[in-house]
Amino acid sequence: MVSTVPVYIISAAFAGVFLLIAAIISNAIKFEGGANPKDPGKRKMWFWILAIIGTIANLLFGLFTYYYPENNSYAKSQLITAIGIGAGICFALYIVLGFVLSATIKNGKINNWFHHKK
Amino acid sequence: MSQDKIYVIGIGGTGMRCLECFVHLCAMGMFDNKEINILTLDTDQANGNLSRVWQLIDLYNDIKSSTEKKEDRGGKPLKNTFFSAKLNLTKFAPNYPEGLDYLQLAQISNSDETTKINRDLASLFLSEEAQSFNLTHGYRAQTHLGSQLMYHAIVGAAKNRKTDEEKALMKFIEDIGEKEDRRVFIFGSVFGGTGASSIPVVPKAFDDALYMSKGMRMKAKFGASLLTEYFKFTSPNSEQKKKKGESVIADSSYFTLNSQAAMQFYQKDPTVKATYKNLYCIGWPVDPIDFSKNKNEAQTITGGKDQKNQCHITELVSAFAAYDFIYTKQFINSEAEYFFREVPCDQGVFNFDFEDLSDQAKGLKNKFAGLYSVALMTLTFHKSAQEGAEGITGWINLAKRFEKDVFDHLDLQSKLNITNYFKIFLFSLNKSGDIIPGWLYQIKDSCQGKFLLPASSFANQYSQIEKINAGELLPDEESKWGKGKNAADCAQIFAKEFGGKKDSVNQDEQGGEAKEMLIAQLFNTISSLQKLQRISD
Numbered sequence: 001m002v003s004t005v006p007v008y009i010i011s012a013a014f015a016g017v018f019l020l021i022a023a024i025i026s027n028a029i030k031f032e033g034g035a036n037p038k039d040p041g042k043r044k045m046w047f048w049i050l051a052i053i054g055t056i057a058n059l060l061f062g063l064f065t066y067y068y069p070e071n072n073s074y075a076k077s078q079l080i081t082a083i084g085i086g087a088g089i090c091f092a093l094y095i096v097l098g099f100v101l102s103a104t105i106k107n108g109k110i111n112n113w114f115h116h117k118k
Numbered sequence: 119m120s121q122d123k124i125y126v127i128g129i130g131g132t133g134m135r136c137l138e139c140f141v142h143l144c145a146m147g148m149f150d151n152k153e154i155n156i157l158t159l160d161t162d163q164a165n166g167n168l169s170r171v172w173q174l175i176d177l178y179n180d181i182k183s184s185t186e187k188k189e190d191r192g193g194k195p196l197k198n199t200f201f202s203a204k205l206n207l208t209k210f211a212p213n214y215p216e217g218l219d220y221l222q223l224a225q226i227s228n229s230d231e232t233t234k235i236n237r238d239l240a241s242l243f244l245s246e247e248a249q250s251f252n253l254t255h256g257y258r259a260q261t262h263l264g265s266q267l268m269y270h271a272i273v274g275a276a277k278n279r280k281t282d283e284e285k286a287l288m289k290f291i292e293d294i295g296e297k298e299d300r301r302v303f304i305f306g307s308v309f310g311g312t313g314a315s316s317i318p319v320v321p322k323a324f325d326d327a328l329y330m331s332k333g334m335r336m337k338a339k340f341g342a343s344l345l346t347e348y349f350k351f352t353s354p355n356s357e358q359k360k361k362k363g364e365s366v367i368a369d370s371s372y373f374t375l376n377s378q379a380a381m382q383f384y385q386k387d388p389t390v391k392a393t394y395k396n397l398y399c400i401g402w403p404v405d406p407i408d409f410s411k412n413k414n415e416a417q418t419i420t421g422g423k424d425q426k427n428q429c430h431i432t433e434l435v436s437a438f439a440a441y442d443f444i445y446t447k448q449f450i451n452s453e454a455e456y457f458f459r460e461v462p463c464d465q466g467v468f469n470f471d472f473e474d475l476s477d478q479a480k481g482l483k484n485k486f487a488g489l490y491s492v493a494l495m496t497l498t499f500h501k502s503a504q505e506g507a508e509g510i511t512g513w514i515n516l517a518k519r520f521e522k523d524v525f526d527h528l529d530l531q532s533k534l535n536i537t538n539y540f541k542i543f544l545f546s547l548n549k550s551g552d553i554i555p556g557w558l559y560q561i562k563d564s565c566q567g568k569f570l571l572p573a574s575s576f577a578n579q580y581s582q583i584e585k586i587n588a589g590e591l592l593p594d595e596e597s598k599w600g601k602g603k604n605a606a607d608c609a610q611i612f613a614k615e616f617g618g619k620k621d622s623v624n625q626d627e628q629g630g631e632a633k634e635m636l637i638a639q640l641f642n643t644i645s646s647l648q649k650l651q652r653i654s655d
Contacts, residue, residue, distance in 0.1 A: 030606070031519075031613040033499035035511040040519060108519040108617045115521070 004082035007066070011058050011086030015093035018054030022047050022098070026109045040112040047113040051094050059087040122195075124149070124444050125294050125302040125338070127157045127320065130256065130312030132345055134158065134167040135429050136305035139437035141174050141205070142543060142557055146485040147641065148441060149203035151195045157208045157290050159268075159320075161256040161312050167427060174542065175207045180535045185528070185633060197627040198645075199638040200489055210287040212271035214253040221249050257311035261380075264315025269323045276327035288331055294338045295328040303440040304342040308380035309373045317342050318383070321393035341396040341443035343436035344384055346377035348402035349427070373406070385456075394454040396446065398439035400432050401458075404466040407564055428560040431470070431569070438475045445478075468567035475570075483592055484650035486570065490558065491588040491612075492640045493540035498584050499609040503547040508537040513616070513636060520617030525636045532633050545583070553578050588612070592648065599647040616643045 026043040062083030069075045102113040128137035137156065144154065156175065160168050181201055182193030196202045221237075240249060248260045257264030275284035276291075294300045304320055306313025325336035350373065384390055384397060407430060439457070449455075462469040472479040472486070496502060502509030510533035514525045544556045555563065555578075562569045562576045569576075571591050577583045589600015589608040600608035619642045623629075628638035 030610055031516065033495075033509070033512045033516075033609065033613075034501045035508075035515070037512070037515060108516070108614070111519060111521065 004078065004086075007062060007079070007082040007086045008089055010061070011090040012093055014054055014058040014061070015090045015097060018050045018057075018090075019094055019097055019101070022050040022113070023101070023110055025050070026112065029109070031108070043109060043112040047098060051091060051098075054094055055087050055091040058090040059083065062086060122151070122153060123293070123300065124152050124154045125157070125290070125300060126154055126440060127159055127302065127304045128171065129159045129304060129306035129316045129320070130310060130314075131160075131162075131165060131167045131427065132307035132310060132433065133305040133313045134160065134165070134171045135427065136343065136345075136433045136436040136440075137171045138167075138174055138429055138557065139434045139561075140305070140440055141171070141178055143437050143441060144203040144205060145178060145201050145539065145543065146489045147198070147200045147202045148482070148485055149444070150197040152203045152444075153195050153206065154203050155206045155208065155290060155293065157210060157287070159210055159312075159316060161212050161214055161253065163211050172207070172209070175205055177535060177539055177542070178205055179207070181532070181539060181633070181637075184631060185532060193629070193634070196629050196634065196638075198624070199628045199634070199641045200485075200492070201637060208286045208290045210275070210283050210290075212267065213281075219250045219253060257315045260311065261315040264311055265319045268312075268316040269319045272320070272323035273326050273330065276330040279331075288327065291324050291327050291336075292332060294324065295332060295334050295336050298337040300338040301444060302338050302340050303443050304340065305436055305440070306342070307345040308384065309345075309347045309376040313345075314376070314380060317344070318387065318390050322389060325393075339395045339449055340393055341398070341440070342394060343398045343400055343439045344381065345432055345436060346381065346399070346401045347373035348406050348430060348432045350406040350408055377401075391454045395449040395451075396443050397454050397456050398436070398442070399456055399458045400435050400439065402432050403463055404566075428555075428564070429557055430564040431468075431561050432564075434561050435475065441476060463567075466566055468565050468569070470565070470567070470569045472570060480650050483594070483597070484645055484648055487591045487597075487648060488641065488644040489543065490571065490575070491591065491644050493544045494583075494586060494588055495609055495612060496537060496540050497544060497546075498586075498605070499613075502537050503541065503545065503580070505546065505549065508533040509540070510536050510636070513640065516613055516616060517620065517636075517639070520620050522617075522620040525632045528632050528636065536633075536637070547580060551580060553580060553583070589647070592650075594650070597648045597650055599649075612643060612647065615647055616640070619643045619646065622646075 025046045029039050029042050029046070031037070032039045063080075066079060066083070068079060098113050102111055102115060105111065126137070126140060128134050128140075137158065143149070158168060158171065162168065178201065179192040182204065184190035184193060192204050192206060195204045244260075244263055248263050251260075253267070257267065272287070272291075275287045278284055279288055294302055302321075302324075304317055306317050308314045308317065321336070321340045324338075328334055328336050350371075381399070390397075442457070459474065461474045472483050476482045496509035496513070500509030500512030501507065502512070508530070510528065514528060514533075517523075517525055541554075542556050543558060545559055546554045546556065548554055553559075559576060559578075574582075575586055575591060577586060585605050587600050587603065587605050587608055589603060589611065590598050592598065595601075600611060603611070616639065619639050622642045623635045623638045625635070628634060628641070
């Protein structure tokens with residue numbers, strides 16, 4: 001029997017870190033003038049790219065860095081399942097937190113993640 | 119001083135260009151909570167400068183007009199925003215059909231005995247040439263004739279009251295006569311024709327017209343700009359003078375002499391001294407600007423659509439004279455007071471600063487640099503300097519990103535109107551990408567040396583204009599909101615501040631319609647960044 005809690009905690013941490021990266025990139029993208037500015041689309045695009053990268057990174061991190069007990073196939077499969085669920089949690093948490101942040105921090109940039117108005 | 123209604127009159131070509139400057143001051147928001155009644159008085163209905171100021175006032179009123187209540191033309195007076203004053207335009211022109219001369223107008227061209235005495239009397243004061251030139255293009259520097267004709271045109275309107283223009287003029291005059299403390303400011307030159315002829319007689323003519331109409335005497339306070347020679351144009355040649363009706367043509371080589379004689383008149387004339395409160399003497403100490411330059415004019419342009427000259431800084435100074443007059447707390451003297459102010463000038467190079475134009479320099483800086491910055495960023499950041507392009511959607515899109523949807527329903531025409539005003543105010547681009555100087559560029563070009571903002575603010579290549587740092591226009595350290603940054607970063611600062619100002623509009627003061635709120639939000643944004651006080655009554 002192995003504890004899967006740390007796996008989920010690390011997944012949550014991954015979601016937080018990648019959300020932070022998405023926020024930094026969004027703020028770095030400058031407002032564009034004119035009738036058809038591209039900057040809101042760029043922020044949205046980066047948000048989703050980082051959602052995918054974050055999830056994959058979380059998955060790979062779990063697969064390549066965790067210790068797998070060689071002689072306990074049940075524990076091993078439990079851990080791999082937890083890594084898979086963790087990646088799902090990472091993705092879901094990233095999206096949920098991103099949505100909450102986008103709805104609450106209306107600074108015009110992070111807001112673009114979900115409220116894509118020109 | 120909290121005059122609610124102000125009256126401003128532009129007379130002749132110079133008067134019209136002064137009016138243009140005055141309207142731009144209104145657009146900056148220099149006349150908060152004021153309803154300004156403007157009268158254009160010109161003999162030459164086809165004059166290019168006249169039609170230009172009409173178009174400008176129309177555009178201003180289009181911007182101010184309610185999009186919801188179509189009958190609310192020109193909107194209402196507002197405070198602490200751009201386009202705050204409400205403008206009402208009245209047009210009046212003495213009716214001189216093509217080819218009409220004094221002899222025909224005064225009906226003394228007949229040869230019967232009854233008119234002979236009148237003809238002899240006219241000949242005592244007016245030369246044969248003065249009596250026989252074509253009046254359609256104005257009084258051609260014949261002020262003795264012009265004063266008489268303008269007086270009679272105004273009084274004639276009171277007598278006849280038939281045409282729409284006559285009725286409108288009388289309504290304008292009666293409105294002035296309604297209250298004792300109404301203020302009337304007159305723009306015009308003293309060295310040309312129509313303005314020089316009319317400034318001395320307008321208060322008297324208004325008084326007499328009011329008396330004929332209402333049996334009341336005019337108690338309003340009058341002020342005027344006395345603009346002496348500051349421009350010249352091609353002198354008439356003998357060929358032009360030989361043409362029928364063209365024997366008298368204003369010759370700019372006499373403008374210095376005309377100016378001198380006029381100033382002596384204004385200093386001594388008892389009617390002028392009794393009817394005016396403030397007279398602002400505005401001179402030009404360097405060579406007059408040549409309005410014929412680069413125009414390939416073989417002959418003098420006496421008027422008509424071709425007389426569409428660029429604006430000059432003396433005209434802006436005149437507009438500030440009007441500002442001073444309007445905001446003067448009270449008039450102590452019973453006789454006219456004469457005002458002048460010096461601007462540093464060394465060997466033809468000027469150093470114009472805000473303090474030279476107004477005692478309310480801080481407020482002026484805020485509004486002047488404010489409108490400049492907003493116009494600049496609308497045209498460059500929102501890429502709308504080309505013909506037909508508009509930059510207001512850019513601001514609306516930006517507001518949307520900050521969850522403000524109130525501007526969404528602004529119609530395309532309103533967006534085009536505001537952008538077009540910015541183009542007229544600052545600059546626009548033609549199809550080949552060359553700069554077409556707007557009003558402010560024309561003013562800057564009319565004098566050498568410093569003019570309020572840094573020289574780089576008037577770059578004449580678009581690639582250079584795009585680099586203008588709107589956050590480093592003013593000399594005060596606290597007003598440099600973009601210090602050390604480039605133009606693109608400044609636009610980012612402005613955009614972020616603009617988004618943050620979304621709930622800052624005071625709808626009672628600054629207007630509650632989408633268009634008014636957008637303009638007010640732009641005003642609040644730049645005011646907050648520049649950290650300068652606002653002008654208040």
